[in-house]
Amino acid sequence: MSINILMPALSPTMTEGKLAKWHVKVGDAVKSGQVICEIETDKATMEVEAVDEGKVGQIVVPEGAEGVKVNAVIAILLEEGETEVKAPAPGQAAAAPTPAPKPAPAPMPAAGPTPVARSTDRPATSGGQRIFVSPLAKRIAAEKGVDLSAIKGSGPNGRIVKADVEGAKPGAAPAPAAAPKATPRPSAPAQPIFTAPGDKRIPHTAVRKVIARRMLESKQTVPHFYLTVELEIEALLAARQAINDMARKMGAKVSVNDMVIKACAKALRDHPECNASWAEDEMIQYGAVDISVAVATDRGLITPIVRNADMKGVAQISIEMKDLASRAKEGKLKLEEFQGGGFTISNLGMFGVKEFAAIINPPQAMILAVGAGEQRPVVRNGQMVVRNMMNVTLAVDHRVVDGAMGAQFLQTLKAYIEQPAAMLV
């Protein structure tokens, strides 16, 4: 029987990769453990080793092919005695929409000797992938309850070592994955791009690719609708002033955005049905109120998380936010500090944007786009008066939250913003 060599998943989030280089050609004898090719993903280039012995019978995916799906057949190995490929190889196209590989939970024996992997053991090729981790790191992770599939190893060839798990927090797993979707690949634009001398070609960074993929996926697969309200922020500004007179002692300076974080968190606590994600078979309603806040950096957009924001004071939120934002800009956030979260706030008010519609950050169900606070003429008691006003637009995943539910959430949010004292109740 010939053996199909499949495109491996090199990380939990990998769905496809580029076959950068073949190290073998048809007719070559291959030994188990021998490097046969190099795969390039959005994160790294990695060597792929043969699991079985044999002779290369056919190379299905040529060198340089991009967007090769995980688990697609990339080559066929002939076993001893075989001279030709018998069954036609399922072509690359046959690897129809493959379900996103689930991170395989690493075996974590609670105690006792770890079974030594025997050379005949084959790493799982479909569904899961092998996690390279030192025995010590594995044990510490098991004790702390840290999910190894969420950790990027800093050891040789990405091996997870002690230092990687020591800093990780228990349950540091990516947010529950959204329903496996037949994700259309960002395809080349239908119109060719004509370049002229002087135009620059800038290779995509890994972050850029992730933003592109996630935003495209969101816009193409999440049914968005938008709700806009105008908020009077006189009381909020006054409260902020008063709070800052006191918070200064803590070394904090609370911003309007910090208070919006708090108000959203309180409103989500009041509307748990909005603090939720769509999964294939069920709705996942989160117990904790974790707010992601969009931060612009040189490398691109990132959304660090203020955890349990409903239970924290605004000064605390402000201190945390300042730390997260500055480390986000230095690229020093830990994985668990930006993966997860149940709701996102994106604020472009500082640029004078009056209002805008943001793209939902899947698998979250809502994102709040915050505009600029400004003085506007408004009518109060039949009189035109000047008030500080601010527009916010809520983008909502209709699969999770219906129009009326979203509107009620906004009503609650409006009440907290316009009467900040209500946040103390």
Add this chain to the structure above:
Amino acid sequence: MAETSFDIIVVGGGPGGYVAAIRAAQLGMKTAVVEREHMGGICLNWGCIPTKALLRTSEVFGLIKHAESFGLSVKDVSYDPKKIVERSRKVANQLSNGVKGLMRKNKITVFDGTARLVGAGKLAVAMNDRSNATLTYKNVILATGARARNLPGLEADGKLVWTYKEAMVPPEFPKSLLVIGSGAIGIEFASFYRTMGAEVTVAEVVDRILPVEDEEVSVFAKRAFEKQGMKILTGVTVSNLKKGANNVTATITAGGKSQEITVDRVISAVGIVGNVENLGLEGTKVKVEKTHIVIDQWGFTGEPNVYAIGDVAGPPWLAHKAMHEGVLVVEKIAGVKGVHPMNTANIPGCTYCQPQVASIGLTEAAAKAKGLQIKVGKFPFIGNGKAIALGEPEGFIKTIFDAKTGELLGAHMIGAEVTELIQGYSIAKTLETTEAELMATVFPHPTLSEMMHESVLAAYGRTLHI
């Protein structure tokens, strides 16, 4: 005109320097080494290697003295100091020539001279043939090593008061000897000369010998040396070396009481100082603290394109640390992917006295001082079949584990051949194995290495052979 412009110039051809140069050449860089004396440095010419040759002689001599216990009759045993030293020099020369060969093979240009930084990207070399050269570099690695420390009042004169260098090439062996300092260097010479028949006294200022080792090792070593007839004085200071025609009288003070001892020769082994002088560091950003160049985890000095490795860049003063540092610094410069800084907790240390001493990681006291919950295993040589067959029943292997995680925190060994065993635990530490993998490892029987297994088992109350 010889080539004068290089991608990397290494100043110093010791183990750190020549290895760095080879790695640089492997990575396709145009590489030169400037060495003022011998390729191979102190290690190869005046340190690790020639002392191992001497200690092999004393080991064989020691065995012959116990020939009867092996059922052998050996009569009229004697030795010729000249021939012993000759063998040691021959070994050193062979290896130094080997290093020169390695330089040629890797197309590394060697300049015999003394280098000095003279402004950005430039080195002035005073060649040993009295000519001068100016070399330009993209990056320079300072690997000038270290030399014996001279304490005031205990200065070596090379005749009656020796450093390691004179102790290695004695015209004749002293009948009595005082060794000041009980670190690796002092203890190795004490062990050599004692086995060769000298009356040896070791004076150590702290309260135990081999002070960097685990306390149990120090205690065991002291007892073993005393059994061999060595005199060990701890917690003492030596002062006032009065030199006679062919002897020295030293004053040794302990707890306010002084005594005088008279010996043929004194070996001063009271530490080392870095070779940081005349390198042209003045006016650069290179910082020198306590005679050593300050570096970051990548060997960088702070001065653009200037790196330092090995003894001159600080402890531990070990050739294998220097070599590893040389490779990582070069790879970092070359932009090799996946270069990791060195984890000093994973550097083993070896002392080649009889019995040998080897260790890695934390001592028991250091682990406790860190507040760690630990499990300690200890297995004696007397419980090992191979040790008994070798006639080497003295020694032990001790392992220290983190009780919570099973991390191997440290290992400490004393006894025959332990310097060849320690690497097993080095690999274990580098791979971050826990006690489980060590227990699951099959050690060959009959070997001394079985004790490494037993020590781990002992830490968990599962030892088999004791």
